[in-house]
Amino acid sequence: MWDNRCKIAVSGVGFSKVTRSADIPLAAHALEAVRGAVADSGLEMDDIDGLATYPELPATGHAEVDGISVVSVNCMMAMLKLPSLTWHIQVGSSNIGGAFQQAANALLAGVCKYAVVWRAMHNPRGTYQNLPGNMAAGSGQFTGPYGFGGPGQGHAVAYARWLETNGQTRDKMATLVLNQRKNTQHNPHAYFHGTELTREDYFASRMVAYPFCLFDCDIPVQGAVALVLTLADRARDLKPTPAYLAGYGQRLHFETAGRIGSLSNYMEGGSSSAKLTWERSGFTPGDVDVAQIYDGFSASVIYGLESYGFCKEGEALDFIQDGRIALDGELPLNTFGGSLGTGRIHGLWHIIEGALQASGRAGSRQVKDANVSFVGASAPIVTGTTFIFVRDPY
């Protein structure tokens, strides 16, 4: 087990408004989320001395303008002018889960006391994957000429292979998508809060890239979420019940540049991250009371369920049936609605929900007696990070 098991805790969390269009600068969304997280903790902004984010915009063909399309650490510091800032990072290779992990490491090293981690996501005007131009250079030269543009097609090929090699059909995915939209109705911050989705809607929706229909893809939005991370001893003196970090892991399998990344061995990628998390926390998949698994595309959840060890390879679409993943099921899954319900904010919202469930603060979607709360914060393909939060730090 990890020497630092339960020595770090998530305290406050914060959310901005989530909107379809970018009516106000993204920096304002990020600020709203960060202020919310600090206030939720019962701290003053001047107490914050660590900042961490992953500022990437996953759209292509759009200018990166700090404060408009991304919110860097520099942009956040320019707004907050924190008098006691002693540590900061913006990660490049390991997604927002990696930024969270670096903040945990910095707290354990004693180089800051209260770190804020945020993820702000922009929805650019026009086509999200804007692929103009007549040339395909670099990693795109073997894919661009065939119409492989955004990540949708790249993930669709892996999903089609999964379905056919396992003798499954996409019909069963409706269970996941509908369950998450149902959960979304318990999350007032989510983009699709107040918008129901029926089975008929799912099957009538237009195809985007087979096997993905519209409702298998998270909707691009503008918004931000944030949390305060601190040492467990300090977290106990703050307002919210702490969610203790029992363990975490990162993916240890990397892919050649330019290959369709989703064709990597997700079992190797996801399990390498989860294995570290199970070993460090001392838990097994059977101990988990509630799980959040990244769902930018619906199929990411099946790779997560299988590679993290919740079910066997090829069985995830059967595993999610018959109420097993409902709020009152055996393994309540993506209880906040997932990215399919909140809109495309990436995995920090999954981490936040994992923490809220562990600390008993998830409101009307709270899973009863949840103690062991699992999070897979990005697709086990390409990059992946996994976490376990607990209510009981022993």
Next chain:
Amino acid sequence: MSDWSKVTRPIPVPDEYTKPFWDAAKRHSLEMQRCQTCGHFQHPPYATCTQCIGVDLKFEPVRGQGKIYAYTVMYHTGDKRFASAVPYASIIVELDDAPGAFMAGNLLGSEYTEAKVGRRVEVIFEKLNDDIVLPQFKLAGE
């Protein structure tokens, strides 16, 4: 059948790693990067062997027969260059001679519904301009 006549394909830009592949395609031949130490084929080309870290890499001719490893049917028209062809099949092919080295392509000459995992395909060559010829695929034996 997908109408490719109005599609403007982005033109590949060969670089120091990939030039031998595109030079071969121009001669209507497939050449894949192969590690001379362990025999591993890889695509796209890379600086080192992704299997044994060998640095002695050469391009070797391979035959153009293989199977569909994975595929998608594209319906989204966000990419205007390809909008006139939807729905169309984009496929990933594993060549018989280069297992593990995946090539992308479109399934040409058949309905997009013919794209299925495991189906046999063979390479054909589509001239984009005087410099670049693009490997593509059709169902085998047709």
